[in-house]
Amino acid sequence: MSPVYLDNNATTRVDPAVVGAMLPFFTEQFGNPSSMHAYGASVAEAVRKARQQLQALIGAGFEDEIIFTSGGTESDSTAILSALEVMPGRKEIVTSAVEHPAVLKLCAHLEKTRGVKVHIIPVDHHGRLDLDAYRTALTPQVAIVSIMWANNETGTIFPVVELADLAREVGALFHTDAVQAVGRLPVELKSTAIDMLSLSAHKLHGPKGIGALYVRRGVRFSSMIKGGHQERDRRAGTENTPGIVGLGMAAELALKFMDETKRIKWLRDRLENGIIQRIPNTSINGDPQERLPNTANIGFEGIEGDAIPIVLSRLGIACSAGSACASGSLEPSHVLIAMNAACGAVRFSLSRDNGEDDVDRVLEVLPAITEKLRAVPSAGLCGRGAEQLHSGPGPSGTIADAHSGAVRSSST
Numbered sequence: 283m284s285p286v287y288l289d290n291n292a293t294t295r296v297d298p299a300v301v302g303a304m305l306p307f308f309t310e311q312f313g314n315p316s317s318m319h320a321y322g323a324s325v326a327e328a329v330r331k332a333r334q335q336l337q338a339l340i341g342a343g344f345e346d347e348i349i350f351t352s353g354g355t356e357s358d359s360t361a362i363l364s365a366l367e368v369m370p371g372r373k374e375i376v377t378s379a380v381e382h383p384a385v386l387k388l389c390a391h392l393e394k395t396r397g398v399k400v401h402i403i404p405v406d407h408h409g410r411l412d413l414d415a416y417r418t419a420l421t422p423q424v425a426i427v428s429i430m431w432a433n434n435e436t437g438t439i440f441p442v443v444e445l446a447d448l449a450r451e452v453g454a455l456f457h458t459d460a461v462q463a464v465g466r467l468p469v470e471l472k473s474t475a476i477d478m479l480s481l482s483a484h485k486l487h488g489p490k491g492i493g494a495l496y497v498r499r500g501v502r503f504s505s506m507i508k509g510g511h512q513e514r515d516r517r518a519g520t521e522n523t524p525g526i527v528g529l530g531m532a533a534e535l536a537l538k539f540m541d542e543t544k545r546i547k548w549l550r551d552r553l554e555n556g557i558i559q560r561i562p563n564t565s566i567n568g569d570p571q572e573r574l575p576n577t578a579n580i581g582f583e584g585i586e587g588d589a590i591p592i593v594l595s596r597l598g599i600a601c602s603a604g605s606a607c608a609s610g611s612l613e614p615s616h617v618l619i620a621m622n623a624a625c626g627a628v629r630f631s632l633s634r635d636n637g638e639d640d641v642d643r644v645l646e647v648l649p650a651i652t653e654k655l656r657a658v659p660s661a662g663l664c665g666r667g668a669e670q671l672h673s674g675p676g677p678s679g680t681i682a683d684a685h686s687g688a689v690r691s692s693s694t
């Protein structure tokens with residue numbers, strides 16, 4: 283049986299055309315793009331082409347709005363730190379409870395070390411942002427809003443274009459972590475009030491360790507990494523030229539294959555509907571309407587989050603686990619906790635590499651797997667524990683604490 287890869291929100295396979303575009307930049311095209319001679323000039327031209335390819339994918343007004351970085355994490359840090367530096371009179375950040383740790387951990391660090399006030403906007407049971415809380419948090423004290431475009435665990439899409447308009451009304455900068463959105467949703471930045479956007483090549487069939495930060499022209503900016511004059515003094519360090527060329531090609535292909543999104547959504551829906559129909563007591567986590575077309579996050583009542591991915595992995599099927607509590611070997615998912623989601627969950631995330639066979643394979647093996655797991659007394663106990671506990675505490679992390687205690691006591 284050939285392996286089935288359904289973990290594309292973790293990372294994607296590098297497209298062979300991307301590898302092909304990158305290879306010369308390890309061999310004959312090894313020049314430094316800052317050099318005056320011919321070795322440098324041709325590489326500088328390739329970097330410029332990549333910037334234009336990316337500009338086309340995200341609909342930026344100008345190519346110089348794109349700064350190449352080492353990936354999503356660096357782009358997120360750069361955006362937030364820059365805003366605090368260019369607006370010293372404002373000491374507040376607005377973000378959401380379901381952001382990637384690249385944003386949440388930085389915010390927690392800034393709160394602790396710099397006395398910055400961080401407003402964490404909650405989400406509802408479907409992962410939708412509390413818009414009233416968002417409006418209340420927006421004041422002239424806010425330097426930056428950092429709210430993701432699409433969630434990596436559930437695929438829930440936030441209305442970032444409208445959120446950016448509201449942020450602008452109070453003079454705050456608006457940054458979005460679009461690492462999961464770019465290449466999967468149409469993005470047209472020039473007609474929006476989004477000031478900064480993070481993206482990462484490895485989520486769109488490009489290489490790891492390369493990404494970009496979009497900074498709208500006119501937005502004041504302070505570089506995080508100081509040193510040489512690369513990237514117009516906005517990100518020092520000799521450019522990762524093979525990575526940049528790879529990101530450019532990945533962007534061009536993402537645009538070319540944007541229509542594939544419809545087929546991917548059809549496959550995802552087939553997977554979700556097939557699971558819901560064949561397996562009792564299952565539910566979809568995330569916004570029923572506003573969701574990435576490739577992501578299915580499914581709760582299986584009574585089964586711990588990591589049990590299914592472990593069994594599937596033995597059968598050559600890759601997906602990933604999430605849990606609303608500290609079950610088994612899993613760290614609780616702050617996203618599922620914030621949604622007050624039930625129990626354990628499994629994330630299947632697709633890409634243009636997937637076909638019907640992949641989905642059908644999962645649908646073929648999963649009913650028997652879940653039946654067996656539910657027959658195991660400890661897995662069953664976990665579900666009953668969740669039911670009792672989820673009706674009690676609110677979405678503030680208490681479920682995890684309470685349930686992990688219950689698991690411990692029931693297992694001793």
Ligand SMILES: Cc1ncc(COP(=O)(O)O)c(C=O)c1O
Nearest residue numbers: 353354355382384434459461482
């Ligand atoms: C939403 C989101 N933001 C940021 C990142 C981090 O990106 P990178 O791995 O390029 O640093 C990820 C990757 O998992 C992500 O899903």
Ligand code: FES
Nearest residue numbers: 607609625626668
């Ligand atoms: S994994 Fe089932 S309640 Fe925690």
